[in-house]
Amino acid sequence: MKKVKSHISVIRHSLSHIMALAVKNLFGEKVKFGVGPAIENGFYYDFVLPGKLSSENLFQIEEEMRKMIKENLKFEKKEISITEAKKMLKNQPFKLELIEELKKNKEPVIIYAVCPPEIGNWKLEIGNCFVDLCRGPHVESTKEIAPGAFKLTKIAGAYWRGNEKNPMLVRIYGLAFETEKELKDYLKLSEEAEKRDHRKIGKELDLFSFHEQGPGFAFWHPKGTILYQELENFIRRENKKRGYQEIKTPIILKKDLWLDSGHWEKFKENMYFTEIEGEVFAIKPMNCPGALLIYNEKIRSYKELPLRFSELGLVHRHELSGVLHGLLRARMFTQDDAHTYCAPNQLTEEIKNMIDYALNVYKIFGFDKYDVYIATRPEKYIGEDKIWREATNALKESLENKKIKYEIKKGEGSFYGPKIEFDIKDAIGRNWQMGTIQVDFSMPKRLGAFYIDKDGKKQNPVMVHRAILGSLERFIAILIEHYAGSLPFWLSPVQILILPIGENHLKYAEEINAKLRENGFRSEINAENETLGKKIREGEIQKIPYILIIGEKEIKENKINVRKRDDKSQKLQTLENFIEEIGN
């Protein structure tokens, strides 16, 4: 299948070759080359280098690249025989491996050369050229590349062909755009993203922390706990509205259950275990088997279906240490999970309800733009092919019925079933994977779940797994980054900060505080011996939605002075009036 490549991806790909040439010039003939594709926003190339690479080297390489670009180097293409190719690249083990593969697939061997103009291409014996096995296409000449529109950004390790059994290569990443301005804009966006990093803001706002004693496990501070609980309350209310019944299941369950469910076989590298009285228990990485035990507690009638169990389920997954990333990738988290059991003919309706539910929730947080995917059967799976087709079709049908566009993510489904994934776009245009809806015909059968149908016959229900927020931890991380810490009023740990100007105003401030608290608001007084300006600054840094200033004037008029976080406006009003305003 041939894809038409956009000009920018041709530029990016060409830059990766120029970088390879620069690396060869600087490090000599001993460099072994991996591959160097164009990627989103730039390119990379993988090498085995004779020495160590430091960030200063990036600078050098970049300079070398600029120099070459200005020389208007030409890219030239040639098709050669396998034998020729092997001879030409005899010192390049990775390339030889690729040539073997081309041979196996009966594909033509195409090489590209980029050489300095005074040498001319194909006089390879002279050196200074970089010849690479490459399907192309490339720019004709480096004059098509703006020397200021690219930047080498980082050095990383990457396994040859992405497989951890293969050797590790050094990967150099670069950013590249058509114009310098686009590069600058992108760098600005990255800077903005860095400012919004939930790990940084979480510390600044005193929401949560991580400790050496529990890598990957978040500790929630008082303020973070408020945020967490408000979100729990929210999702509980929404669940109730839609007919879910909340359950709670144990986090440690015997090995046998996990063997039966299929988790043992497919998921055990990610599970924690413990031994009690000589028996192996697993700490749950998912909530489904536990929920099924409740389902199986009694004989279910078709009249009960669809039966919707929701659970704020605490799960533990042993993620590799290298993939941990604050709250976005933690080893312990709470899913806003639910499992609904339905008859096959109820399935699409149930999925459609869940889609509505999810999109509705995202909208509340200002996530109006989203992409939808269907992730299909992975390599490790349980259940028959026919059932997978049926389940996947149910997901497709539901989306099509709702006229929602989707794309397929091949092989990215769960081991027990295909899923719909919602990817939302945040305030600065980044995508985040959120909720999922997963259809599962296998696990109910494996764990012996059934209901009695109209004809008095036993049937296996279809189980639909779904999470709207995904995990509370991850969702909070996304919210923090989306709002850059300025959480909406209802989620703010401290909603109102009251600042008496002098000692004489403290009593009135305390009255105001008491009334606000009586009305269910989270308010605080800062009566510290500091200037007003400083206390306002602290309140702003803490992203508190409202700051009330209390002084002579306010006491005299029996009013409060309200400073709003979002527009820094000031307004003199009565407390009643203010409560009414924020009450909605």
Place this chain on the structure above:
RNA sequence: GCCCCUUUAGUUCAGUGGUAGAACAGUGGUUUUGUAAACCACAUACGUCAGUUCGAUUCUGGCAGGGGGCUCCA
């Protein structure tokens, strides 16, 4: 887990082969303040275990934590 980088006070950052300095935060005091940082004083740190060395926070190595990457395929 693997590769590269990294770890100095609560935080952000200086710095040194002879055990460290700032800013903010903290504590005490002065000041009683009108919309994003008043003033003075005090206290607080070299992740951990080894090695090299007369001497290590500094150099080397192990371990632990943190950051980036390991999906994009000539």
